[in-house]
Amino acid sequence: MSDTFDDFLPEALRFTAPAPLVDIGANLTHDSFARDLPAVLRRAQAANVTTLILTGTDREHAEQAIAMARQHAGKGLGLHATAGVHPHDASRWDADLATAMGELHRQPEVVAVGECGLDFNRNFSTPAEQELAFEAQLELAAENGKPLFLHERDAGQRMREILHAWRDEITDAVVHCFTADRATLFGYLDLDLHIGLTGWLCDERRGHHLRELVTxxxxxxxxxxxxxxxxxxRNLPAKLKGRRHEPALLxxxxxxxxHWRGESEAELATATTATARRFFRLTADAAGETGRDDMTHEDS
Structure with missing residues (x-):
């Protein structure tokens, strides 16, 4: 039996943001959401997470994200999609896939090219394959003018080199789920990139350095x-069965x-939402202003 709106999150985990939030990276096409997606979306809305950017990491998941955004249009949440090929799947890149991605980028629901980039931590595709697929997607972004949704792990120097070469051709770009060091952060900021932060900062084992960098x-x-x-x-005030993360916890x-930036939640909510709306070029209605304005896997 699927969980209902009320029984999945314990009372201690039912947060409400003081101003509308944008979750720029929600993998809602993941199989774990198939059983209770409507409840997940209702919980997000109750938490004042009014806009969700659904991550498309390959052709199949991008198509699913687009369909999901269409299905839930006009239901109180702003759902949008990205479309790209993750570096893990870069070995699949070919001319047919490039054509398919170009077609997906023309869909109005798609607000960014990606998730794409470099992952030299796992190398599920070789570095050469990753760079080929990444540069091909940079070319698509340069042609269509959409912003980029980027993935980088243990590849900061090479990522900066490639982006530096393309910087005058592309528009905006965000390094999603940033987890790297100070030098890498400032290298990205010097390239005028945006930074996406996740619950990695809440991890006492590996997130301490981010607490010093967020300011x-x-x-x-x-x-x-x-x-x-x-x-x-990892520092939630109550345990969550199944350990599946969801937008309501943003x-x-x-x-x-x-807390670590030394500012109010309302100030940060207002600022990050304004930044996300500008970045993804969202209209007020699409951004949800009509509303309440193995899960230990590494980032996707």
Whole structure:
């Protein structure tokens, strides 16, 4: 039996953001959401997470994200999609896939090219294959003018080199789920990139360095995301059965980041939402202003 709106999140985890939030990285096409997606969306809306950017990591999931955005249009939430090929799947890139991606980028629901980039941590595709697919998607973004939704792990120097070469051709770009060091952060900021932060900062094992870096990210370059169902914050005030992350928990990430930045949750919510709306070129209605304005996997 699927969980209902009321019984999935314990009372201690039912947060409400003081201003509308945008979750810029929600993997709602993941199989774990198939059983209760309507309840997940209702919980997001109750938490004042009014806009969701659904991550398309390959052709199949991008098509699913577009269909999901269409299905739920006009139901109180702003759902949008990205379309790209993740570096893990870069070995699949060919001319047919490039054509298919170009067609997906023309769909009005698609607000960014990606998730694309480099992952030299796992190398599920070779570095050469990753770079080929990444540059091909940079070319698509240069042609269509859409912003980029980027993935990088253990590849900061090479990522910066490639982006530097393309910087005059592309528009905006966000490094989603940023987890790297100070030098990498400032390298991205020097390229005028945006930074997406997740619950990684809530992880006492590996997120401490981010707590020191969050004050260095200008509010006009900072956005928030869950990367759900992955990266469930480890410091939640109550346990969550199944350990599946979801957009309704974004206000907890907001609270943590606001604490370490030394600003109010309302200030941070307002600033990051304004940044996300500008970045993804969302209209007021599409951004939801008519509303309440193995899960230990690494980031997707």
């Amino acid at each position: 260095q990210i200008p509010s006009t370059r900072l956005m928030l995301e869950t990367d759900c169902p992955y990266l469930l914050p 206000p907890w990430i907001l609270r943590e980041i606001a």
